Amino acid sequence: MATTTAYDIPFNRPSLTGRELEYMADVIRSGHAAGDGSYTRRCHQLLQGLLGVPRALLTTSCTHALEIAALLLDLEPGDEVIVPSFTFVSTANAFVLHGARPVFIDVRPDTLNLDEAQLEARISTRTRAVVVVHYGGVGCEMDPILEVVRRHGVAVIEDNAHGLLGRYRGKYLGTFGCLAAQSFHETKNFSCGEGGALLINDTRYAERAEVIREKGTNRSRFFRGEVDKYSWIDVGSSYLPSDILAAFLYAQLDARDRIQASRERIWHTYLAGLQEWAHQHGVRLPVVPSHCDQPCHLFYLLMPSLEERQALIAHLKARKILSVFHYLPLHLSLMGRRFGGKEADCPVTEWVSDRLLRLPFYNDLTESDQARVIEAIHDF
Ligand SMILES: *Cc1c(COP(=O)(O)O)cnc(C)c1O
Numbered sequence: 001m002a003t004t005t006a007y008d009i010p011f012n013r014p015s016l017t018g019r020e021l022e023y024m025a026d027v028i029r030s031g032h033a034a035g036d037g038s039y040t041r042r043c044h045q046l047l048q049g050l051l052g053v054p055r056a057l058l059t060t061s062c063t064h065a066l067e068i069a070a071l072l073l074d075l076e077p078g079d080e081v082i083v084p085s086f087t088f089v090s091t092a093n094a095f096v097l098h099g100a101r102p103v104f105i106d107v108r109p110d111t112l113n114l115d116e117a118q119l120e121a122r123i124s125t126r127t128r129a130v131v132v133v134h135y136g137g138v139g140c141e142m143d144p145i146l147e148v149v150r151r152h153g154v155a156v157i158e159d160n161a162h163g164l165l166g167r168y169r170g171k172y173l174g175t176f177g178c179l180a181a182q183s184f185h186e187t188k189n190f191s192c193g194e195g196g197a198l199l200i201n202d203t204r205y206a207e208r209a210e211v212i213r214e215k216g217t218n219r220s221r222f223f224r225g226e227v228d229k230y231s232w233i234d235v236g237s238s239y240l241p242s243d244i245l246a247a248f249l250y251a252q253l254d255a256r257d258r259i260q261a262s263r264e265r266i267w268h269t270y271l272a273g274l275q276e277w278a279h280q281h282g283v284r285l286p287v288v289p290s291h292c293d294q295p296c297h298l299f300y301l302l303m304p305s306l307e308e309r310q311a312l313i314a315h316l317k318a319r320k321i322l323s324v325f326h327y328l329p330l331h332l333s334l335m336g337r338r339f340g341g342k343e344a345d346c347p348v349t350e351w352v353s354d355r356l357l358r359l360p361f362y363n364d365l366t367e368s369d370q371a372r373v374i375e376a377i378h379d380f
Pocket residue numbers: 060061062063064087088090091133159161162182183184185194195196
């Protein structure tokens with residue numbers, strides 16, 4: 001991939017919203033920079049209060065939050081986890097790493113979310129979980145999905161990397177699955193460079209999740225004064241971020257109204273500026289059903305063909321604007337094929353993967369830079 005510096009308008013860049021550096025200095029001055037300090041606690045409380053989830057735990061990434069979820073499922077060899085083929089690698093890899101076989105399912109052509117109509121046919125006696133991804137923060141059809149999984153006794157895990165503050169029928173994304181994973185990677189709405197969170201909706205998992213996150217020890221209970229020493233009681237790893245990162249993140253989460261206001265402006269400016277052009281050129285813009293509130297994570301174009309998608313990337317590049325495609329079908333990847341992915345029937349994923357293009361989208365994208373992007377597209 002080309003470096004960002006070759007472009008006047010990058011695809012993404014991190015930004016300071018206000019108090020990030022002040023809070024980070026505060027951590028250093030406090031004398032405790034390791035994990036689970038005061039800013040981590042503030043992030044936990046903020047996420048729990050805002051979303052109404054019983055327990056939120058910051059992690060080093062969304063990938064790691066998904067890995068904790070995989071460990072909590074106690075997967076056995078041969079167990080299957082259903083994942084959309086159109087998603088980031090971690091949605092599948094986190095479960096494969098802990099023993100599962102991924103079963104790929106196609107996405108809907110409108111929202112690009114897991115196609116719930118195909119779900120029941122993918123469920124077998126070995127299915128342990130379905131991982132839903134709310135693409136662009138537009139909610140999957142959770143009502144029918146939950147109905148099917150409940151009937152089969154299968155867990156739902158949400159990869160909600162795109163969807164913090166998004167809602168499905170008024171309820172926050174990340175509150176539907178027994179567990180949900182958030183990302184605070186630099187490309188997401190709220191960021192600390194690299195980071196994530198595990199949301200625990202089924203409290204039966206809460207105590208063990210804490211142990212897994214703390215190297216398999218009951219150190220969290222020790223710090224709360226609930227046990228008088230801590231020791232090795234389960235498997236685990238090191239999944240808690242430094243309080244320095246939590247401080248950066250807290251400043252961003254605390255400024256969520258400002259961040260979301262600018263992202264809403266950017267998203268709706270793209271929509272207004274490109275609707276007519278898209279209609280004339282056979283280009284499809286994001287579909288947001290009326291029962292979904294989306295958090296303006298990304299804005300994409302679905303071009304009529306791979307050739308036109310590549311030509312538009314080159315056209316924008318010549319104007320020093322970086323636009324990027326998105327996921328390659330997991331079922332056709334080298335790893336996906338090892339799990340029989342080649343036989344998975346995911347034509348929509350393949351179609352979308354060839355045609356989707358994401359436009360520059362970051363919290364401090366200026367109106368004039370965005371106007372330049374829109375104008376360059378009109379010139380295509
Ligand atoms: C960004 C992303 C991830 C990975 O997040 P990290 O925090 O980088 O581990 C996982 N799933 C989806 C859908 C993502 O967009």
